[in-house]
Amino acid sequence: MTATRTETTVAGPLADDEPLGASRGERLTALAQQHGALVALLALSAVASVGFDSFLTGDNLENMAVSSAFLAVVALGMTFVIVTGGIDLSVGSLFALGGVLAAWGSQYGTLVALALPLAVCGLIGLVNGLLIARARLAPFIVTLAAMLLARGVLLAVTDEGSTTYLVDESAFFARLGQEKLLGxxxxxxxTALLFVAGAVVLRRTRFGQYVYAVGGNEDAAALMGAPVARTKVAVYTLSGLCAGFAGALNAAWLVSGVTILGSGMELEAIAAVVIGGTLLSGGFGFISGSLVGVLLLKVIQNVINQIGSLDSAYQQVVSGGFLALVVVAQTWLGRRRRMV
Structure with missing residues (x-):
């Protein structure tokens, strides 16, 4: 009976993958976990569109979309990590480091501007994965050390933050952040293309099944023949690559490598992933849910800015309170799902 339940968790992370024999209560619970954040996003957007005339304007929507893109790319990599039951606290520093390296490398062409942050941040993610998977160190400690390491490298590259590298606005690299397609x-x-690719990888490939299996039950996954260590190394490397690429894309948008960015981004990314329905305990999660989680956080921030009379600190208060509410709801839904 235990083995059968493990297979259900691994192979059926989404509502439309539930086995035919699943009860109605189990299907409804899975739908609530998958689409609860989307319902909240639509409801909040509807209220904001009625309460604020400028909410649905093209400029405001575009600003929210572009500012969401960078966090969304980081959250994409974080989704894979959390589905395996891990955590990555280094992504904020890797995001900032990737931006600075991309801005510095842009003087040598677009290829260097993109390859350098991917190589450095991917390497740090690879080391994280090896220490966690092979040396069996705690993800929290390993990625916390990587966060400090990346921030130290950033300060060394920028002379303690006193040097800001600029991107030539006429360069092709800058166009990646500045150009528009269909407005x-x-x-x-x-970001949209990356999320489509991420969803296909997580749901339709053998690697994606390994990710769910490792997060659902690591010992059972090993008995089933899943390459547990390689899967962990791969997801942390992917997380580093996503953070580095997001930083490079942000540098192209700002046409500079800003050293103070990325502080607290790891917490935002974790919050977005969890709000989107991915369980912190691993084995259950959605790529689409993480995107919805990012958008929901950005809409909350935008609404607070629209109010005008509220301090920006309220964004953190509301986001933190909402995250706590989601975690409680997820815990309750998870217990209910096991009972039905």
């Missing part, structure tokens, strides 16, 4: 910024299109 929408290129970062948004690039």
């Amino acid at each position: 929408v910024g290129l970062p948004v299109w690039i």
Whole structure:
């Protein structure tokens, strides 16, 4: 009976993958976990569109979309990590480091501007994965050390933050962040393509099944023949690559490598992933849900800015309170799902 239940968790992370014999209560619970954040996003957007005339304007929507793109790319990599039951606290520093390296490398061409942050941040993610999977160190400690390491490298590259590298606005690299397609910024299109690819990988490939299996029950996954260590190394490497690429894309948008960015981004990414329905305990999650989680956080921030009379600190208060509410709801739904 236990083995059968493990297979259900691994092979059926989404509502439309539930086995035919699943009860109505189990299907409804799975739907609530998958689409609860989307319902909240639509409801909040509807209220904001009625309460604020400028909410649905093209400029406001585009600003929200572009500013969401960078966090969304980071959250994409974080989704894979959390589905395996891990955590990555280094992504905020890797995001900032990736932006600085991309801005510095842009003087040597677009290829260097993109390859350098991907190589450095991907390497740090690879080391994280090896220490966690092979040396069996705690993800929290390993990625916390990587966060400090990346921030230290950033300070060394920028002379303690006193040097800001600029991107030539006429360079092709800058166009990746500045150009628009059909009235929408290129970062948004690039992010959309990455999420489509991520969803296909997680749901339709053998690697994606390994990710769910490792998060659902690591010992059972090993008995089933899943390459547990390689899967963990792969997801942390992917997380580093996503953070580095997001930083590079942000540098192209800002046409500079800003050293103070990325502080607290790891917490935002974790919050977005969890709000989107991915369980912190692993084995259950959605790529689409993480995107919805990012958008919901950005809409909350935008609504607070629209109010005008509220301090920006309220964004953190509301986001933190909402995250706590979601975690409680997820815990309750998870217990209910096991009972039905």
